[in-house]
Amino acid sequence: MESRWRRRCVDSAVLAIILLAGLSNGDNCTSPSGFTIESQAAADALNNCSTITGDVNIQGNDLTQITLNGIEKIHGNLAASSCDGLQTISAPALSKISSNFTLSSLPLLASLNFPFLDNVNGGIYWDTLSELTDVSFGNLTAPSHELPGTNVDGDISISNTGISSLAFLNFTHYSNPATISIKGNQRLSNVNLTGLSWGSNSLAIVNNGLSAQIFLPDLRSVGAITIGNAGHIYIPSLSETLASMEMSNNTFNVFSAPNLTNIGGSLIVRNNDLLDDLSIPLLTSAKGGITVANNAALHMINDLGQLWFCQGNITLSGYFSNVTLPSLRNIIGGFHLNSSNPDFDCTTFDKLSDRSSWSSSFYSCGAYLPGSTKDLAKHYQAPDRDLELSKPVRAIIIILSVIAGLFLCALLMRLYVKKTRGRRGSLTRSGSRTVAGIGAEGDMDLEELGVTRSVEGDGLPKYRRVGRPGEVPPGYTPSKNVGANQVETGNVNTETLNTARVEARRRWIFW
Template sequence: MAAKFLLPALALVGSAIAQCDGPSITITTSEDASQISSCQTYDGDVIIASEASGQISLDGVGRISGDLTCKNASQLTAISASQLTQIGGVFDLEELQILSSLQMGSLVGVNQINWIALPALQSLNFAQGVSTANTVRISNTGLTDLRGIELQLVKAMDINNNNYLRTINVNALTNVTDSLSFSANGMNLEIEFPNLENAANLTFRNVSSISMPSLSEVPGSMGFYSNQFESFAAPNLTEVGNTIAFVDSPNLSNLTFPSLTTIGGGLLLANNSELSAVAFDKVEMINGDINFYGSFDTVSFDSLTDVKGASSIYTSSTNTTICDLFESAKSNQVIKGKLTCETSSDNTAGNGSTTGSSSGSSRSSSAAVANLNYDPTAPLTGFAALVAAVLFI
């Protein structure tokens, strides 16, 4: 008799176990999702079908080892998963036109976030906050902030074309190992990374303010394009491995890099009409080109000893001592590549391009900007005495 009842019970247990063992499940209704609601871990991919509508509840599932995906579900309004803590693959949501609610109060870890075209999604209900993710891409959503994204470390983050995004404060983020990029979001976007110390590459476009007071090293490039902020400061930044660029920022009037000593690539300042003074007084070495285009009246490099690339300087200012400074630096072999310098210039917008390679000096020339001209055997000579003599005040 015991065996008579035991065998069906074992069959039910086996069936329950099998439901937690993928490779995948496709869900159209919350009833479909109930098949995995008892799974501490669902070992596979969870796919919410494009036919899904209303709310889909994945409550009960503790972990998804693979992807959680939903694409082109035009009638889906909400996704909830109250016990879900981790997604081992991609959290991929695309073209969900009326999705307005994501409720995942326990979610803390995701391999990749890829959210594209979620125009009705204005906020995240992530009570615990996602603290670990490899890559994050959020594009064309209705989000007004990123509360719920509480990363400490990320490989790459790309936030773009979110027209309602107004504030970003990822307080815990300390390290970006590949890239951090923001572009074409809300016009008044304010970005704060108070504890970010190391970021491999940084790109900011169309931003109204940026705060990164703890940033100390950028192994790659820093690029700032078409922003609205008036000032930028990196008080603890000591080294940038590649290029620094500030381009087309009409309100920019103050740049502060009090600790920066090394620029591994070039230094580009172009079409920042309110920037009247350029000062990088602790910078000792620039491995690439110096390209300045604008209306600046003063330039100061108190510590510079080596520029391996070319220097192209164009300013509408009538202060000819600016060119005196760079010509003396060229004659003292601080600048290894070609020098072109114009004051009272009409060529102050710059094109950001690089062509050719040569040496020599020209006080006034329309020559194109030169490419990098590396010369590791060239002697280092001082620049500080020259700057002390030409104060540009």
């Protein structure tokens, strides 16, 4: 009896506090310090308050259920924590919470009934609600062409609950959550976030129901994304991540991101025992590292054909029979590929790393059996680079070779022209001095004329022959005594010469 009277006193005190907080027009209740509800009576005291301005806090170990009748809007937070016996929370008319909706450490809470709740302008933070299975949000206000549920503008964190579906969340209007974390919900087998498209700084769906099915059909851009313990993931529209993407400890056999082009952080795909198909065909760059490791069924990597740039390290480890990265050129970090398949061929990567177009801080490729340090892979033997010259040196040598070749050609041409001119001048001089019947030096052979000088140094000038043997000089008129003084033919030693003949010849032979 004493405890019952004590409770009535407490309820009366709470009601008095609420009334003292002020009522505006009978439907707006305001309290800067908020409203604390420890009993149903305290909740009923707010039935006439369609709008609550201030936080509403539900607390008390003796509570089993709370119904917030008449409240349509809460301009503040709605929170319940540390109520060990609380099983149900209902708000039949509530349509909007302007700040956060927080539930924590409510081990028996099984039902949330908010049939008109359309908007949570803050975030949803639920943790340690192991018996929560029934959540009904916005099911009475959803138009026929839209899904029921609540639009959440802030963060969404739902951890360690008993929920089996996220159908109470609606992303079809203007929801733009900064962080979404769905973790440790062992009964959650279907994570359907249809309508979520932009804006999440972080999306983590990890350790939920065994082989949970994850559907993100409208997601185009996300910050970091982490998927774990999932049996299927559907992300057909994702084109970029602003941070890292990690797929670890999943049971799906295919991971496909057909429109993903850029990863703003690292790509991590590891410990997915059933994964045998990794397909990101349009991925061109990763600003972090790329790690593909310990995926027992993944024997080939062939669908990363557009990848050309990686800012971190590329680490590939597993039982690979074939790895193809034909566009890879620029790695700021290093490249390490380790296959436990003894028949693995490193030739392609050896050749790529040997080219000047490939850049990385370190390179290694090999095939090692577990526990062995012997490399069994096939390798390409790179040519000896001891005498290889750098590109600038080779360019200078080529330029100097061209200049030397041109200079040599010019020199040979000059010699050829000079020699040709010399021959032409010789021919010209020979043509002007040489006459048929005269020697190369232009001296007349007197023996041809049948005349010899009887005395050497007779004082006569030297002469050259310009006419032909036997030719009569121009203007020559034989004297009357020519015949008388004719020398016998063949008498070349006669001292007496025909004076007229000699004089005539001297007139047309000159030096």
